[in-house]
Amino acid sequence: MNPVYTLSDFAVLGPEIACILGAILVLSLDMVFRSQKSRRLVEAATALSLLVAGLLAWGRLSGAPSAAFGGLVLDGAIADGFRLGLAGTGLLTLVLARRQGRTQDLLHAEFYALLLFALGAMMLITVSQDLMLSFVALETFSLAMYVLAGFNKAWHGNREAAIKYFLLGAFAAAFFLLGLAFIFGAAGSVRLDAISALFHGPAMAPSRVLLLDLGVVLCVTALAFKLGAAPFHLWVPDVYSGATTPVAAFLSAGAKLAGFGALIRLLSAVPVGQAPFPQIIAVLAILTLLAGNLGALKQTNMKRLLAYSSIAHTGYALVGLLGLGVADSGADRAVLAYTLTYALMAFLAFALVAAGEERLAAQGKSRPMVLGDLQGMGFEHPFYGLAMAVAMVSMAGLPPTAGFIVKFGVFKAALNGGHRLSAAVAILNSVVSAAVYLRVLVALYMLPKTPEGEGGRLTGGLGVATVALALVLLLLGVLPVL
């Protein structure tokens, strides 16, 4: 019998549908108008579809989890939170792209269409209950990302970044597929509810458990690659510094939201409190923290620094996953809060880098922004300095910023899971990360201005966005929403 899908099935996927329809609309508009004028329309259409997607996700946020398409997808407060965050990420990318479009050759309808396709697929992976569907979503947004990463061929190392990202991404996809095969072999299904039932059902033969575990671990590996978790992180700095700034910001925030959305889904179907999962997550988290923080210590290129910082933040969010095994631990919430807040911090930091790049471009200098460009900017451009300071303090996880509250949340989740040692090792990494972000503050406020040093000016939409983001980070640091 052919299944009959009702409207309510489609309502669950509302945000995804809004994104995909938006992408098609953008492409059609571009075909019809084919002129410089169409840019405005394209931007408006993108913004509109993202707003609709965000509102639809927002509307479902408080409702009960509902399954659709015969259980193929299932939303819920956590998944809707991720979807809402993804829509917001898209809007922020739009703000950045608008600003940098002219200098970085992003004024093509294809850019916006790819962004919307990627977001639609990212949202889909956070609600998918079927690993095959997850794989399709994963590949869809990855393909869009590969193209986005290579969008500006004139930018430094852009092509190298895109190729590197593509090749390594293809490997990750293969891992995921292999994992799927193992899981199917052991469980006879790739549906998460079936896997979960198998684990909670009567005891299985050890070889079958091994096969199932191996499959899940392979899938986790693929997602860890997308998240830039160590030891699968080597592509991150190259790709971030090679991609244009709006794309780098989108990569860091969007990929994290989608990746952790998928990871939480996958891990909640398996007994995450039992070996080998806690060990794997703990090792992954600590390696990632070390790689990110130690790597960032030596960077002078701002985008590479932010790339390593993005790796480190993946590590903190992984720490939060340690709490998943315990019922009612709020670990999923903590990880959601962490990635959402990270998105805000990352966009703030990347927006400030974008402003700096703009200044450099205006002076005819064709080079990436380095730490030295920030020297003496804190007092010369107070608002730029303060916004950067808020971003750095928040990334370092110090109060009174949102970064502290969410870091507190993930460590609380890990301790709730009983992982004291891992939490202690992980939290000591914060000392290293503090050193990383203090270096930026040192450049901003404590070193003299260099003759050629240039920060940036905050004007227009970018200025409004940065000031708003900084204020939100401060406000959430004092009055957290938990």
Place this chain on the structure above:
Amino acid sequence: MLSLIIGSSLLSALVVAFGPWGSPGAVRRVSLGLSLVQIGIVVWVLSQMDSSAGFQMQEQVAWIPALGSSYHLGIDGISRWLVALNALLLPISILASWNAVQKNVRAFHALLLALQAMVYGVFLSLDVFLFYLFWEASLLPMYFLIGVWGGERRLYATIKFVLYTLSGSLLMLLAMIWMAFLARKQLGHLSFDLVDWKSLAIGVDVQRWLFLAFFLAFAIKVPLFPFHTWLPDAHVEAPTAGSILLAGVLLKLGTYGLMRFNINLFPEAALLFQRPVLLLCLIGTIYGAVMVLVQTDFKKMVAYSSVSHMGLCVLGLFSFTLAGQQGALLTMLNHGISTGALFLVVGIFYERCHTRDLSQYGGAIAKMPVLGLLFLPVVFSSMGVPGTNGFVNEFLCLRGAFLANPLLGAAAALTLILGAAYMLRLTQKVMYGPVASHAMEELTDINARERTSLGVFVALIFVLGVFPNLVLSSTEASVQMGLDRLLQGQPAAAPAVAPPVVQGSLPSAPRAKLAETKGKGSEVLAFSDLNGAEVKP
């Protein structure tokens, strides 16, 4: 009312930062005015307190219910004088930077006020999450104060300061979360409330880890002996105002934390670790004093004398006697005054000579008779000469140490001799003797602004030296309550979970001493008789 203290201070910082002040002079005057208003507010609030033991003027508003954390403030005998000290030191710091700070004046004063607000928050929070928020937030203003307005090696010093402090406090954060989960297990809900935490029964095995995590954070802040290396760097590079506040109040955050958390929350672990801690304090006290003797840098001498004094303070604290703990509390206050005054004097000299190298100093008294006059009481206070405030607290701390262990007391008393040696050497070198360098010949005596701030310190040195009961009588009840809790008043369930370690030889000694101390309580407090007594070895 307590919110008024924190809120007005924070508001002052914002007013200074964003107000329409035209010139640096206006910023200085406004900040000074606001800091004086702050003193008025603090005096008014503190005058409403009585000398009972528990927390007073409590305020509690729901804040983050999901964490069981509320905006909960309160004050008791232990925190009241630290709050007062915090209010007092700010105008003096502003006066001390009047000429010394010339760039980014607005940001400098806003940060001073913000730092003050954070420190108030630490002393007044009864919710531990709130406490931690203020604790960490107080790092940032000091980071900028040292890093932007500091000396030549300021970047090294300020990053070292932040990273050291942070590494301790992050583990404390984990311990706090652990405590909140213990509260959930025993009370049925997550809680970060100090009052809730005091009612928890915690097994010694767990207490031990929690104690160590909290201890590390506070020991770095105090700083106790092996964790002190950030302090000389930070002090030497900090601007004068930064040094005054660092020594005056920021170090007290550590001793306050030890008293409020380590001793109060983990009594059995505190007894268990008493000896190692006392040993560290003893080493720190002597080591700090010896280090002062070999310094050639004026400011570094004062910095190391802080290590010595704070070691003695914690020694008194961990003697677990009324005398010792009262002495420790008094040391927190008096060290803020005398070391604050010493850093002020260092700043006065540095502004004029632009060197801290002691070999360049000598014969200053000829050019600066007024400073010479006001400097002597400060030196005496730091040495602990009777009649000055320093005598009272050193005596009480040593008495506590002696009651805990006579040998320890005797060894710690060495610090009196060493203290006299280094302070007299310092005075001799700087004030008397031949004029050592060209810079000394062009010295001018201190002006009215400097006289005022130093005069306030000197007045307090004598007032607290002669009438220590002004402070001691209002702190006694709170200190005694903490001690009772430590030595016997443990939660009902505790003995059941207490493993045999507690019945070992260690804790019985302090318990026996409690009786002794209690008997001598009245004697300790009738202090005015002892003032004239000669105890100098």
